[in-house]
Amino acid sequence: MLRRWSAAILTALCGVLVAATKISDGAPGSAALLLALFLGLGFVLSPLAFPRSSPADADLATTTAPDSTADDRPIVYWRPGCVFCLRLRVRLGADAARLRWVDIWQDPAAAAAVREITGGDETVPTVVIGGHGHVNPDPSWLRDQIVPAAQS
Incomplete structure (x- = not known):
């Protein structure tokens, strides 16, 4: 089960890390945008897209x-x-x-x-x-x- 979701989970985690970095740099707007982008990509890579x-x-x-x-x-x-x-x-x-x-x-x-x-x-x-x-x-x-x- 985890193998089916590994690409989606990894993409979402990368998005969280990138967003956290952007927030610490003082750019919450770009953090939210990048997080949404990564979560969207995670959805596309998940089994839910099929x-x-x-x-x-x-x-x-x-x-x-x-x-x-x-x-x-x-x-x-x-x-x-x-x-x-x-x-x-x-x-x-x-x-x-x-x-x-x-x-x-x-x-x-x-x-x-x-x-x-x-x-x-x-x-x-x-x-x-x-x-x-x-x-x-x-x-x-x-x-x-x-x-x-x-x-x-």
Whole structure:
């Protein structure tokens, strides 16, 4: 659990230290601004910036299994603190809710599925669409893949 929050906690602590330094230098306005900036960055790096993680089913995650998810949504394997996952989440915007987000640090079966797809690495984001895995896909490509599915 702590590992999932480590980047966010470290960022918030750095913000507190920077703000304390600014306050001791006699600049409370810039201290408040920097603290808000660091806390915002901490939120972005936390698991809270992503849709609620759902557990992955082992048979859904493999590249050889047919895409038989109960809700037929593509699966995005991610982990907190990953800038590439954050980029994907931000660039997808509201379309991110159409995907199943699975935190590999919270679900060991998901981490194993990612290792199988990537050849032994835990490279995220890894997206499974139609039973095929895609490592760090371009957000515009992924949006094109999920929009037609939503229109049908």
